[in-house]
Amino acid sequence: MLERIASMSPRAAGERPAQERVAAAPRRPLAGEDNTRPSERVLQLWQTASAVCFDVDCTVANNDQLDLLAEWMGVGQQVAALTNSAMDGSMSLEDALERRLEIINCTPADIQAFLRAHPAESRLVPGAKELIEQLQSRGVAVYLISGGFRELCLPIARALGVPPAHLFANRMNWQVDDETGMPTKLVGFDLREPTGHQGGKPRAIAALRALYPYETVVMVGDGITDLEAVQESGGADMFVGFGGIVERPVVKASADWFVTSLDALRDALPRYRVAMIGSGAWACTAVKMIAENLRSPEKAAKFVREVRMYVWEEEVDGRKLTELINETHENVKYLPGVQLGENVVACPDLIETAKDAHVLVFCSPHQFIHRMVKQLSGHVRKDAIAVSLTKGMRVRPDGPQLISEMIRKELGLDCSVLMGANIAADIARGELSEDVFDRPYFYTQLVPDVVGAEMCGTLKNIVALAAGFVEGLGYGPNTRAAIIRGGLDDMRRLAKALYPTVRRAAWGYCRLRVYCILVHFMRPALTLDATFFESCGIADLIATCTGGRNRLVAKAFVEAQQAGQPRSFEELEASLLHGQKLQGVLTSQEVQEILRRKGWELEYPLFTAVNRIICGHQPASAIVHYKEAAAAPVPGSESPSQSTDDLQRLGAIALGGRPAART
Numbered sequence: 001m002l003e004r005i006a007s008m009s010p011r012a013a014g015e016r017p018a019q020e021r022v023a024a025a026p027r028r029p030l031a032g033e034d035n036t037r038p039s040e041r042v043l044q045l046w047q048t049a050s051a052v053c054f055d056v057d058c059t060v061a062n063n064d065q066l067d068l069l070a071e072w073m074g075v076g077q078q079v080a081a082l083t084n085s086a087m088d089g090s091m092s093l094e095d096a097l098e099r100r101l102e103i104i105n106c107t108p109a110d111i112q113a114f115l116r117a118h119p120a121e122s123r124l125v126p127g128a129k130e131l132i133e134q135l136q137s138r139g140v141a142v143y144l145i146s147g148g149f150r151e152l153c154l155p156i157a158r159a160l161g162v163p164p165a166h167l168f169a170n171r172m173n174w175q176v177d178d179e180t181g182m183p184t185k186l187v188g189f190d191l192r193e194p195t196g197h198q199g200g201k202p203r204a205i206a207a208l209r210a211l212y213p214y215e216t217v218v219m220v221g222d223g224i225t226d227l228e229a230v231q232e233s234g235g236a237d238m239f240v241g242f243g244g245i246v247e248r249p250v251v252k253a254s255a256d257w258f259v260t261s262l263d264a265l266r267d268a269l270p271r272y273r274v275a276m277i278g279s280g281a282w283a284c285t286a287v288k289m290i291a292e293n294l295r296s297p298e299k300a301a302k303f304v305r306e307v308r309m310y311v312w313e314e315e316v317d318g319r320k321l322t323e324l325i326n327e328t329h330e331n332v333k334y335l336p337g338v339q340l341g342e343n344v345v346a347c348p349d350l351i352e353t354a355k356d357a358h359v360l361v362f363c364s365p366h367q368f369i370h371r372m373v374k375q376l377s378g379h380v381r382k383d384a385i386a387v388s389l390t391k392g393m394r395v396r397p398d399g400p401q402l403i404s405e406m407i408r409k410e411l412g413l414d415c416s417v418l419m420g421a422n423i424a425a426d427i428a429r430g431e432l433s434e435d436v437f438d439r440p441y442f443y444t445q446l447v448p449d450v451v452g453a454e455m456c457g458t459l460k461n462i463v464a465l466a467a468g469f470v471e472g473l474g475y476g477p478n479t480r481a482a483i484i485r486g487g488l489d490d491m492r493r494l495a496k497a498l499y500p501t502v503r504r505a506a507w508g509y510c511r512l513r514v515y516c517i518l519v520h521f522m523r524p525a526l527t528l529d530a531t532f533f534e535s536c537g538i539a540d541l542i543a544t545c546t547g548g549r550n551r552l553v554a555k556a557f558v559e560a561q562q563a564g565q566p567r568s569f570e571e572l573e574a575s576l577l578h579g580q581k582l583q584g585v586l587t588s589q590e591v592q593e594i595l596r597r598k599g600w601e602l603e604y605p606l607f608t609a610v611n612r613i614i615c616g617h618q619p620a621s622a623i624v625h626y627k628e629a630a631a632a633p634v635p636g637s638e639s640p641s642q643s644t645d646d647l648q649r650l651g652a653i654a655l656g657g658r659p660a661a662r663t
């Protein structure tokens with residue numbers, strides 16, 4: 001999830017003319033104005049920066065490295081005076097650099113000995129590493145732009161996690177020994193680097209902007225050459241003056257924001273809000289994991305601690321469920337006995353829950369999702385991302401619509417899905433599972449095939465009904481295994497038939513992260529069959545067929561019939577699931593409608609046989625001969641097809657007795 005969140009940082013909005021960028025700059029402080037507190041505009045630019053460029057000496061490194069090298073060489077005082085003249089603007093940068101190098105007059109061996117004696121880690125300004133880490137984890141590009149020397153800055157860049165290609169600095173020129181070919185004597189510096197000249201920093205930034213479409217660039221530094229970054233067209237949009245090591249009056253007076261601690265910059269970074277849309281067994285399990293994560297110190301800088309959870313309000317023991325959850329931190333109805341965490345806040349208002357969230361996690365039973373998504377339209381942040389945990393699809397006249405497709409279309413949000421073998425109660429107790437949100441008991445792995453994963457999560461609910469029938473009939477493991485195999489075959493072929501784009505997916509399966517099944521559409525680099533061997537495929541199928549609600553209810557359905565006291569799925573759902581929703585019956589109805597419209601019923605015999613059984617056209621025992629059951633004529637119909645009446649009746653069952661309304 002974190003990688004996805006990183007990509008939320010507003011940036012890369014397309015190359016825009018320099019003039020337009022300059023117009024976005026904050027109003028420069030007036031004389032005497034307090035710029036130690038950021039104005040609203042300054043804060044906004046800081047929080048939406050697409051690139052941040054740091055000066056090195058006296059900004060991220062706690063000294064001027066050339067001064068320190070001079071001290072090491074025994075010429076500290078003369079060189080320090082020249083450094084200050086350059087930083088205050090009383091001497092040109094080129095002249096100051098030239099004269100300082102002349103005085104230092106070191107060899108490569110001196111530099112190496114100096115770096116050994118002064119390890120970079122010991123020279124970092126407090127908070128620099130943490131600030132840079134935070135920026136990078138949000139997807140902000142970080143550069144070091146130094147008027148010093150690459151030879152001295154590289155170890156600092158390494159210690160800060162900034163790649164060498166993101167370092168702009170001067171290069172020393174060396175006289176080379178004709179005999180050995182080795183550098184021996186320092187002879188000035190390479191004048192071709194922009195940083196060796198007055199106005200070099202804005203030029204370096206302009207070069208970056210020509211390469212990358214950074215919308216907002218911020219320069220942070222202590223010196224006059226850093227301030228120049230905002231004084232020339234094409235440079236940075238904002239300048240943060242840093243006075244934690246040296247405070248320079250000119251810089252302080254002109255900075256858009258002046259800080260004496262880098263922590264102030266880190267504290268001002270945006271923190272992301274997460275909202276959970278849903279509050280059933282799985283939604284509560286997932287929110288518990290998210291809340292644990294957000295309470296951890298590592299996540300504190302990046303996320304708001306509180307997670308809002310939308311709860312479909314109902315009364316439990318004469319009290320509102322939201323009130324009970326907020327008092328006891330437990331969802332006594334849908335996940336009793338499990339503490340969700342004090343940072344989970346139950347909210348009965350859907351829009352209120354979602355409106356400020358940067359990450360929207362959808363986890364309601366699929367039949368309610370479309371109405372919720374419609375209600376949310378126009379009320380969510382445009383830069384939010386969505387993750388769907390819901391297993392199911394919607395059938396429209398023009399074909400199926402997966403939940404992730406619906407969210408993308410109706411809310412315009414990028415949507416990942418999280419599918420896998422997750423029996424809610426087991427995970428809530430902390431049992432190991434091959435899935436989600438970075439908890440020690442919950443492993444997740446990225447799979448770049450959203451549609452394949454979502455189809456697995458949807459279709460497995462039908463196979464679970466078949467597994468329940470077989471179990472209720474008293475068959476053993478061989479028969480159950482045969483049913484699971486047949487179900488997997490139908491799942492795989494139907495997913496491919498409905499979503500040819502998935503079938504065309506390229507070769508080469510890339511494991512993006514050791515832990516995850518958080519699936520994203522970005523890289524079509526996975527074969528569909530590989531998806532079916534992930535947790536979202538075979539593992540979820542086995543979990544649901546052995547321990548899920550669909551299997552439980554289907555088994556009870558057969559047992560009740562065999563005992564001569566048949567009970568409807570609706571009754572069994574109410575009596576066995578205590579408010580939780582059975583997804584398989586409605587999914588069977590929806591999938592069968594697709595199969596019927598396309599004339600594919602015989603091609604997916606296990607799905608069709610399950611549908612015949614739940615419609616009462618075949619006895620449950622027909623499941624073991626599912627191919628024949630699928631081919632048998634439906635009473636009162638000329639073809640083996642299901643009638644629309646049957647399907648509507650089933651919809652009514654799955655929706656709790658109401659007509660099968662499609663919102």
Ligand SMILES: NC(=O)c1ccc[n+]([C@@H]2O[C@H](COP(=O)([O-])OP(=O)(O)OC[C@H]3O[C@@H](n4cnc5c(N)ncnc54)[C@H](O)[C@@H]3O)[C@@H](O)[C@H]2O)c1
Pocket residue numbers: 278279280281282283284311312334363364365366368389390391392422423424425579580581582583
């Ligand atoms: N339970 C699991 O083990 C599990 C595991 C993985 C995925 N899933 C999937 O997660 C999704 C959500 O399942 P769950 O287990 O969290 O829910 P659930 O079946 O436990 O609970 C039903 C939820 O629906 C809500 N609800 C009832 N009527 C409603 C209405 N008219 N409008 C809106 N909401 C209403 C209830 O308040 C409750 O929160 C499903 O798609 C399911 O397939 C479940």
Ligand SMILES: O=P(O)(O)OC[C@H](O)CO
Pocket residue numbers: 391420421422423424461464540543544547548549550551583
């Ligand atoms: O209880 P089920 O059958 O809805 O299955 C729950 C989950 O989807 C299993 O991963």
